[in-house]
Amino acid sequence: MTTDCINTRRKRLIRKWPSDIRLNSSSVFIGSCSSKFGVFQGQLKDLIFLPGADASVRTCPPRIPHHTHMDNSLPAHPDIFRQNSPGPRWEDCTWMDVGNIAYDLHANSLKVCVNGIWQHVTLNLQAPSPKLPKRLDYLEFYKDLKTPGPSIDVEVFRIEGEGLFCVLASSRGRRKKKDVSVMYKWTAGEFVPYQRIPTDAAQCWEHFTIGSNFFLAVANYGDNSADPTNSTIYKWNRRKKRFKEFQSIITWTARDFEYFEIDNDHFLAVANHARGRSQSVDSIIYKWNRKERRFREHQVIPTVGAYDWTYFTVNNFHFLAVAQAFDGLTTLLDSKIFVLQNNEFIFFQAIETTGATDWEFFSIKEDSFLVVANAYNYGPQNFMNKNQYQTNSTVYRLDKDRRVFKKFQTFKTYSAIDWEFFSIENDHYLVVSNAQNSNIEQDLQTAIYRWQGADKFVLVHEMFTLPNSDWEIFEEDGDVYFLYSNAKGRTSQIYKAVFTF
Template sequence: MLTEIQRIPTSGARAVAPFELDGHAFLAVPQLSSDSPGTPPGMNGGDSDTDLLLFRREAEGYVLYQQLPAPGGEDAEFFRIGDDAFLATASIRSGRGPYSYQIDSVIYRWDGGKFAEFQRVPTFAAKQWRHFQLGERHFLALAQGVFLPHTEKDNRPSVVFEWDGAKFVPFQEIASKWAYNWHFFELDGQFYLAHADNRDPSRLYRWDGERFVEFQTLTESEGRAFATFAVDGQTYLAVAVIAAESLVYRWDGSTFVEHQVLAGKGGREFALVENAAGLHLIRVNFIIGPRENPTTALQSQVYRWEDGRFVVVEEFPTAGGTDVAVIGDGEDTLVAVSNSLTPDTHFSTETVIYRFGDTQ
């Protein structure tokens, strides 16, 4: 179902963020680190004084358009407020070892021809931004934190920021130790915000009209990402877990109940695709084993919904896979996958663009 059409050289790529702007298709790829000559390979090393790579779609494929300073790049989130377009970047660390996790993450604004710095936000090991709206209110949620013996005293919870008309200001803290991800959705007239954490439980929060309040625990630890979808009037929530099997929950009218276990460890991100062959879930797997000596060359999965459950219909190789995004391309569908680590744990690998077929 996946046909490779382009490989883009990247280094420690942590996300793929597609968006359209001024009639062009773009792809933002933040990079965690680059290999440092003379130092041993490893996912915890390298030179993290990196740039985000911004590509524009041309006839020959994605071509480099702009580089934006984003040390230790983990995520990029494109969004609009009125006539303005923004790109928020999340930076986990800076330096070449020892590293600093206390680093600003920068929000850029489009000036008509390029992205220019708009706002710097002090963050600690920032992992992801997620923009969402409640009516006319704009929010930007920050997942952050690393809970290790040498970082515990400086660690910070995740934060939901709100647009005040001129900039983003703190609105609410969400308890966390090692946060990774967010997912916002509406269900039965209520608004929900899922928050993934590596050490703390990954929890689902519900908007009570004034703030987000804890609603349900989804996994006790090692949470990474979420996806929601609806089939035959039923709503489901998929939860990616890195050190255990991933889960699919079903909404029973009042809470989410376990519906299916997706076998295999290493789950990092999800993307949904629907075409003539049905509903598909793509799961990208990152690593298995310890961070000091991980296995990075894994198989990631394409599932198809059949008879009320997901079944694997294809597997494809990833090298420390970190993200997956679906891109509309006329009548076709593209899938971008970021890879971050070679089998021998070097950072220099490739982000891959696939065409998604409709094989029955």
């Protein structure tokens, strides 16, 4: 048997073939997926039925060249098709055929007709290879990242001229050692500790630049809701190549700092979670004062158990969404979206959420979406306290005519406290965290969904990870990495994207 006109296998048959086989009205299996007939793997491109045992000799290009110009024969089409074939024949390399290209099966090379001679095409390996569209296939484990304690948030950022960094909001058990977050620098393919920054039950790190200055702000939860805490803004010191304390802001169990820029004005919004016994507490938007070179209070927005601010723009309108997680009684309450008008954020829309901890905004083509991470189902609506971490998390799409976000797609999530949207080439993805990893099986899985147009987001990948609270994606040296913070332990992890082409 000859396959691909190259490989020949010989086997003596016990019986004469096909003398004792009825060929009339018989079925012949060429390739079958059923293991009964031997599994066929590969690609069958052409099938020709020819009588006679010399079929391969007649259809395949001859092994021995019969052209004086060449050391390898190159009939692009076997003899039997010659009459009706319009394509080039291997003899056809005259001065009129200059530039014709054909593939020499036996020499396994591409040849071009130059002045009556088929010549090997030498590929210039220095030339950039054509860029093929790549598609995320799966994630593979890359490296562990040790932190001083469980971490709720990670921020990845670049400092021009210095490199790639990340900082994790870690906190250790209280009353032990002093709390600290560690900033890491990407060195030789891994994050190595770079600077230790004192924190107080850090919840969120936010990196931003103002002019040519680099800042890092930490939202500190503090010890308890009865006392205020200092949350701190650090500024990069060029000479010492370290972040130095720059300004501290009084916060109440702060959960999040959100930086945004509008028309060259710089803002920092803090999500205050609770004050004393009440979840109702003012969250504050700070604005950069150019003269004083400090952030100053700009607007106060009353919030209830605020967990996250998310800033986004749609058609030059500026929005802020707040995720409200708990009102003291139940996690089932409204989260709110505000829109900027005359320098103030005003109420735009309320959306009912269940222990909301994160909003993620993203756009696909002309459409704008918001997805909420609903983390915890607690309150009268779940008085049996059943599957508290099992919730529905929903994607909303902005109806631009009616100016309202409408329910678009709902996912079953398990202790979801973070959504991260990312795009690779033309594909769009959502990864959702899973912060508990408790008893139920789904609870061990972190899921990735891919945008598939009319099918919306479709689950394409599930990973058994450690409990994770925040996902960040970054690119370095052409590779795509995923870094998640471990909500419950001291080992956060980096994964690497594997692509199909």
